[in-house]
Amino acid sequence: MKSLADLFGPNPPSNWGKWGPDDEIGCLNYLGPAEVISAIAEVKTGEVFTLQVPMGSDEPHGDPVWPPRMPIERQNTLDNAMFDSGAAPDLPGGLRYVDDTATIWLQGSTQYDALGHSWYDGQLWNGYDADTTNGAMTKDSILPVAEHGVVGRGVLIDMARYRGKKSLDKNETFTIDDVLAAAAAQRTEIRHHDIVVLRTGFVGSWCAAQSREAFMADFGEPGLVYSPELVRWFQDTEIVNLVSDSSANEVFLDPDTGFMLPLHAALQRNLGVLFTEIAWLDDLAGACAADNRWSFLYVAAPLKVVHGTGAPVNPVAIR
Numbered sequence: 001m002k003s004l005a006d007l008f009g010p011n012p013p014s015n016w017g018k019w020g021p022d023d024e025i026g027c028l029n030y031l032g033p034a035e036v037i038s039a040i041a042e043v044k045t046g047e048v049f050t051l052q053v054p055m056g057s058d059e060p061h062g063d064p065v066w067p068p069r070m071p072i073e074r075q076n077t078l079d080n081a082m083f084d085s086g087a088a089p090d091l092p093g094g095l096r097y098v099d100d101t102a103t104i105w106l107q108g109s110t111q112y113d114a115l116g117h118s119w120y121d122g123q124l125w126n127g128y129d130a131d132t133t134n135g136a137m138t139k140d141s142i143l144p145v146a147e148h149g150v151v152g153r154g155v156l157i158d159m160a161r162y163r164g165k166k167s168l169d170k171n172e173t174f175t176i177d178d179v180l181a182a183a184a185a186q187r188t189e190i191r192h193h194d195i196v197v198l199r200t201g202f203v204g205s206w207c208a209a210q211s212r213e214a215f216m217a218d219f220g221e222p223g224l225v226y227s228p229e230l231v232r233w234f235q236d237t238e239i240v241n242l243v244s245d246s247s248a249n250e251v252f253l254d255p256d257t258g259f260m261l262p263l264h265a266a267l268q269r270n271l272g273v274l275f276t277e278i279a280w281l282d283d284l285a286g287a288c289a290a291d292n293r294w295s296f297l298y299v300a301a302p303l304k305v306v307h308g309t310g311a312p313v314n315p316v317a318i319r
């Protein structure tokens with residue numbers, strides 16, 4: 001087997017064209033006013049959980065970021081010392097302020113991937129030419145997703161808890177059957193048009209590490225593995241968004257083929273499922289486990305970065 005196309009076989013599950021030839025938001029089309037209204041009914045206690053990891057952590061573990069990418073570099077351009085030294089001129093009336101700039105990898109924190117973020121065989125989600133990524137994405141960027149926003153019913157499946165662990169091990173895998181078994185064990189119903197939130201504990205274990213270097217020394221993420229059944233399930237269940245606390249939402253190298261990120265190809269590129277990665281899920285999972293209630297109102301809007309390949313986001317889960 002040489003390529004993803006070989007792995008998927010002829011006529012793999014696809015949603016291309018389902019929402020017209022100009023679509024750039026894929027399964028986000030499943031979320032409309034009816035889904036918003038019914039998701040609001042998931043709010044019972046009013047607890048609010050923010051799901052972004054901090055950007056620019058001062059802790060020894062640093063920011064959880066996929067290794068080739070780097071954490072945010074933020075620097076002050078103006079602060080009190082500059083006013084005191086005369087480097088910044090006094091303002092009429094004496095008001096002072098602090099300012100800063102940042103260099104960020106748009107995929108370098110908790111983030112939404114643009115639907116065109118990954119592809120194979122020269123075409124992005126909905127059939128756009130891969131050359132539309134050159135220089136700046138002109139199709140399938142994060143902008144249309146950001147303009148729509150993501151509001152719906154979130155459902156958390158805690159794979160780590162299901163396996164009796166604080167966190168799955170590095171490179172530990174699980175299948176769609178495991179996800180469904182974990183949901184059944186939690187007595188959690190996954191519904192059509194849900195936002196599926198998978199907790200592996202990976203980001204939690206990164207944030208508990210003694211140092212960034214120590215954690216990255218034998219870097220490897222736990223994650224979901226590709227199967228044709230998994231792809232059919234996502235298509236049939238019309239899942240809008242896959243959220244997880246790893247940087248890829250899947251195990252990095254498929255254990256059977258050695259291919260890199262086949263779920264990006266099968267779900268993001270072929271079905272138009274949105275991916276949210278590096279989410280902070282431990283606090284939300286703790287609350288869900290405490291009262292055995294695993295569904296919530298999920299609200300997220302990535303930043304409106306024109307031509308962005310993705311964008312940072314601070315999703316909010318309201319229980």
Ligand code: UVW
Nearest residue numbers: 066107113247248249
């Ligand atoms: C890659 O790792 C290429 O992408 P992502 O950040 O979506 O996992």
